[in-house]
Amino acid sequence: MSRLSTALLGGTGVVGQRLAELLARHPWFKLKAVYAGKTAGLKYQEVKWHSEPPAEVADLEVLRLEDFNGGYDVVFSALPSEVAGRAEEHAAEAGCAVFSNASSHRMDPDVPLVVPEVNPEHLELITAQRKLRGWSGLIATDPNCTTVGLVMALKPIASEYRIRAVRVATLQAASGAGYPGVPSLDLIDNAIPYIPGEEEKIAREARKILGELDGGRVKEADIRVEAACNRVPVLDGHLECVFIETEEPVSPDHVMDLLREFRGLPQELKLPTAPDQPIVVLEHQDRPQPRLDRGAGSPPGMSITVGRVRRGSSAASLLLTLLVHNTIRGAAGCALLLAELAAEMGWLS
Amino acid sequence: MSRLSTALLGGTGVVGQRLAELLARHPWFKLKAVYAGKTAGLKYQEVKWHSEPPAEVADLEVLRLEDFNGGYDVVFSALPSEVAGRAEEHAAEAGCAVFSNASSHRMDPDVPLVVPEVNPEHLELITAQRKLRGWSGLIATDPNCTTVGLVMALKPIASEYRIRAVRVATLQAASGAGYPGVPSLDLIDNAIPYIPGEEEKIAREARKILGELDGGRVKEADIRVEAACNRVPVLDGHLECVFIETEEPVSPDHVMDLLREFRGLPQELKLPTAPDQPIVVLEHQDRPQPRLDRGAGSPPGMSITVGRVRRGSSAASLLLTLLVHNTIRGAAGCALLLAELAAEMGWLS
């Protein structure tokens, strides 16, 4: 097929640039336009890049977000949440299929919040969304970067054990705050025990994603989720220490098998951006480490890594540590995989 | 009174140097000798210092640990645990009062493991210890640096609430691994999700410290403790994210009051190294931060700081973040305060 005409809203931030890289040679989507705020008017390669700008799109002119007026099959949104909400609705009204990394619509009851390996069936919400909003387009969202890693690890466990409570403490990379993001003066010889809004997002998004589709809406999972989020002096890769309580006794060895063997619909459909193995289990007790493991999977950064799976203080208590590349699997790559899934499932036609 | 004659075993490591600094102008203890392994024969100021060597002890010759033969009122031990056990026993046999930062004897049933504000009454174990071992001296220990911060925060809460379970995830500073400790190649742009032995120490030491003295021995507290420990690129100051489950509903505001108002026996006795306020509660939601808050209290680093006290996912669930200066309150300062307490309570005579 000829590639779908694609636009990128918010293409100049940290996540937008990752999307551009992943889209540069994509077999299904052709990036035709990049929209942004302050840098409109520059060539795409002239904005501040955090890696080499991909040659395929280096010469695109950055367009003004206000001038966006639809006309694309697919729209990716990496906009800041202050402006994302309205712009994405506008795009969906104009008939575009919008895949968003912004938080604005994630918790709307008629908007799917999806990690493709975890809850692909939630895309069914689009039916209600189109009916309710009268759109020919659609909005589908991916979760907060930290949530992505968490629900990927929980899903295979939840398939065999009833999870009662999850506590997660995170060590999050600087790139999660965007650019310029966290000043050096705040992060040299330091860590910051607070990330605005993050803990609430993890709790409510995880419950929605792990919830069940029930009569055209999602019934949230009945799992207690508590989070404590910290920023650390690391470039990329969020580390998450997870304490899991189950209803019944849980075996760490069995859980490691479940994680290793976990495959989802993207793997089954052999989607272009789907890693063969979504979860890589590491056996060295000092892994995963952000710098060593954030590039796991193929495309690099699309697999999460899990280590230190161990029993807690009771038979129904399990601890593990996971790592998710926050701007790839946790953001750009997740949105792209979601678009591929929606395309393959027929939602774009 | 004239100052008590004091020796320092393992005086050249990170904790040993902190002890020397704190002892340099101490009103009760006079540091007369420093014993160490490889650097014996050098002047104390000639070993690798991590700050300025205190003038009072700069010219002491570092003595060989093998040549230690007692003859001091007080002995502080900051030895590596491989050699600490036997050396400390030897000192106690020789009639010295040994205050140890090493892990070797912490869990011995007849050895007090004490944070002076938390469980001063456990020093009573010395009676049994002397009887059992036939010593005129004694061994008393302080806990692992991470445990010190944890039990200090838990104690005032436990005074009003029954704590059922504690999960703690830590972000620990490089100095906790000693010197040379963690190579730069392992910690630049990275975090390490594992610290050998640390998680087990936290669990078992916290239960002993919070336990009750019962007929000459300690009955461990019936609290589930789970820990996940991480090393981060920070010089000093361990950050701990604590998830607490109580039996009954818990009020964050009430807990903040309890923490703020907490005072222990060292404060009552006005011990020289006791901070006026053992726990400083910070109200900015992005605090405590290691670099900004590790020097809290007077002497600097002797108070822990606590922030982000908040309700979890149920009424009986509480979250907070604490910071403990690992080499001061968590080690050298804690040992020194313990010695002061023991002296004041009459155990040294």
Next chain:
Amino acid sequence: MSRLSTALLGGTGVVGQRLAELLARHPWFKLKAVYAGKTAGLKYQEVKWHSEPPAEVADLEVLRLEDFNGGYDVVFSALPSEVAGRAEEHAAEAGCAVFSNASSHRMDPDVPLVVPEVNPEHLELITAQRKLRGWSGLIATDPNCTTVGLVMALKPIASEYRIRAVRVATLQAASGAGYPGVPSLDLIDNAIPYIPGEEEKIAREARKILGELDGGRVKEADIRVEAACNRVPVLDGHLECVFIETEEPVSPDHVMDLLREFRGLPQELKLPTAPDQPIVVLEHQDRPQPRLDRGAGSPPGMSITVGRVRRGSSAASLLLTLLVHNTIRGAAGCALLLAELAAEMGWLS
């Protein structure tokens, strides 16, 4: 005497806060007002502080720079250079003695650019300045932070050797870029070999400061100065590797003596902020180091440290490494010492 009424323009930045700290308990100057841009209206303690706000000024309301209208004996300016020029002229017109850390007026022929130990006699330019501009006030400036350290080390050498050329390569701390300054994403696992405008400033400011007063104006020193400036992941403290060519053979030992024995007018006058020893010579070959040595002197950070004084590839070639605390001796402390000097020399009456 009663303390001089003092205002601080640009008091909320990194250097402004250092000035406030140094002024908090100053015997001669009383800080009465703080002016700033965006944060006007807040209490001073409510702006983002990089250390604890001094209690003496914590409750001052931050005033709008546009509302500044003179009425102070002394004005310190830590304004960004875009707005400093006009505001400082305005203050001098209004009769204030302005001591500025901004670059706007440094190279004006009638404005003294002074490091108090190095060229106090340049204050004489004020006579011409007042005549030319018709002011009752005055403007005097201190140099760029890197230049301060450089000319302090060169001055005693220049007193005995004719210096032909100076090449300096710097490793500059993040705080030199202000706050928010350098993003973490640019400085983790990285260094940046460029600081806008810095190299030119070093060359021309050093030549002015080391120049001679000649008939009411400064004749620049005939020294070739070349600089290469780099940003490194350090909080405070600029390290400078200096290659010096002299006309005649130079002895490292002699130079070390010259540096150690160097005293200036501030020491002679016993100014409150003058360190006893402006230059501390370190003998360990791996010093000075930013974290260990930036606090040298009293007040802390007011002395520079010099180490590794050694011969180069010819008898008339000398190398050394120096460290200057960029926000204290290199900025806030230098401006304050300059004001003390001007006061003591009678320029304020």
Next chain:
Amino acid sequence: MSRLSTALLGGTGVVGQRLAELLARHPWFKLKAVYAGKTAGLKYQEVKWHSEPPAEVADLEVLRLEDFNGGYDVVFSALPSEVAGRAEEHAAEAGCAVFSNASSHRMDPDVPLVVPEVNPEHLELITAQRKLRGWSGLIATDPNCTTVGLVMALKPIASEYRIRAVRVATLQAASGAGYPGVPSLDLIDNAIPYIPGEEEKIAREARKILGELDGGRVKEADIRVEAACNRVPVLDGHLECVFIETEEPVSPDHVMDLLREFRGLPQELKLPTAPDQPIVVLEHQDRPQPRLDRGAGSPPGMSITVGRVRRGSSAASLLLTLLVHNTIRGAAGCALLLAELAAEMGWLS
């Protein structure tokens, strides 16, 4: 041809591992054995790796260096200099062609010290070496990592200008100190202005490499070289600020052309590890930066990058900043390219 049988001495250090990676799929050399000190007996993949161990050699058993007894066509040495000297002589006596990254033999008059693009003709020293030492094998060396970058940038300039003096100040990465190398406690929020032996190596090695072969020996270049070396908190990539004095006026634009167009014998011979363009000239004034540019070239890390080429304080003065990947182009890759060059020039037969 069938691949040459190859051994790696000192294969478990930082440079040794890089060599193993580069050799893993090498078309000419087949890595058959790895020798090391303390880790002998382990499988190669079981030693501490700083990246993924290459599958081709993961199962090799690490052999004891003392058991090395020749029997290979080619031997790479990444041994510490304390043991390298004798071991390499032993290998050359045994008929092996030894390519060494150690400093032991670099300054021997009959041992070539070669950067393949810069002074390939120096391999001719092997004739004298074999005669003198009676070896059928040979020893050829590559220089210190910092020197490699420096002489690569100087060579094309020296081809058109007479260079009188070179001053270089470096910001060197932690990996240059090997593993464990620099402790985190020494490098967080810090820089160290001293690297033992490094400055002397740069001066004397650069003069030898840029020297001319004259009657079977190298006549050192008559260039004054001065160096000031610093360690900074960066993983890989040494940054060098270079001040160059020439006899005649020098044009930065011309120099940039010379650097860009520079090609050597490895490029002409299309050696497998030769980058197409040995020197990449960057035009953004804030480049090169270690993290962004250390991977330049193909294979990644084999090109040096140069930026900020600018005039100094006179017409015959030039400044530039260069970056060399210290463990690849500066060490492992340089040794490998040297072996390829020697093989292609017929020295191995």
